[in-house]
Amino acid sequence: MKACFGPDTTLPIRNMRRLMAAKLRLEKLGCIRGDRPLFSGLDLTLDSGGAALVTGPNGAGKTSLLRVIAGLLPAQSGTVETDGTLGFAGEQAALDRNRPLKSALLYWARLDGGEPAQVHAALETMALANIADVPVRMLSTGQAKRAALARVIASHADIWLLDEPGNGLDTDARARLEAAIANHRDAGGIVVAATHQPLAMPDAAEIPIGEAA
């Protein structure tokens, strides 16, 4: 029942430090939604540069696992230990619909203690620079997904939690995402991605969920 992250431990100043020393440890993690046990006894340890790929059919609990790690859902059993700041790209982009993309991203970057330069770099990374001044409500599904990923990239968070990051992305955007993930890991970051689509993450630990059920 206990989760080892307090709400206060994840808000240090995020500056431009490279080579993060991040760590993520799940121990005997279990989650029940409603009456249905989704997973139990899940163990995982990721150090700097590590990655994990959560796979499984629809409704198996991939999103729930990410939300438990992010501290948005309580764990039914077991513990989550995180060392480092979290960046979470969920189903929703969490960007203000009426603001231009750049300014919507800048809101989160500022909240993370970041600079406009980080937003510019993230926009370049996800090939969004040419629509930086377009209001978020005008973006297509794929563009909104790229924008949500740009938000995580710009946050300079140590541990990325990506829920179906490949959804709606075209081939070029997917290659850019894979490159961004590789970059993040090279810098010492950790990536946990839940996906039912192929996503190239070399040496990623695979966590299949819901296949035994």
Place this chain on the structure above:
Amino acid sequence: MNALFAIARRDLAQTYSGSGWLLPLVFFLLVATLFPFAIGPDPAILGRVGGGALWTAALLAALLPIDRLIAPDRDAGVLDQYAVRGISEEVVAVAKISAHWVGFGPPLMIAALPASALLGMDADSLIRLEMGLALGSLGLAALAVTVAALVAGLPSGGALAGLLMLPLAVPILIFGAGALDELQRGAWFLLAASALLLLAVAPFATGAAIRIMRE
């Protein structure tokens, strides 16, 4: 503290960039114009019921912004993003209450100027009404954010919000309208106490409601 100011500034910018601040204000003025039609143009009667009518209008106007206070941020995943950053739900609540009051209280007090003229209130009553609204709107803003958090995500949240909020706002109405009477000095303290109580409880109730709706 930085997060608190950043969130409050964003919410306030959203209120003023949309028409969010205008709606309660126009509604308040509309009710003020309706009363002379319903009661008749007799200045003596209007002057007597005017203050109470405006307090009732203020209460109803406080209901209007509820659906845009919490639910849109919940649906867009913004509240989740605050939580992932370790910003406590109570801090988010305090930021939202502050931003909501700035977008609601002062516009209401400005709208009370023409409204009091429409109802033929004298200068003394107007001053007491404005001071009462300054205090009471604090409580109403806090209550509106709490109720918004409680009904966010419920199917008919809008209708439920009125049923939840109006009974809880009754003390503000009673003591606010009571303070219009120059003989009822005690009403001021009770109005301040009711507003303060709502203001003190709201961040915790709102925070708990935001946590529960994530399940």
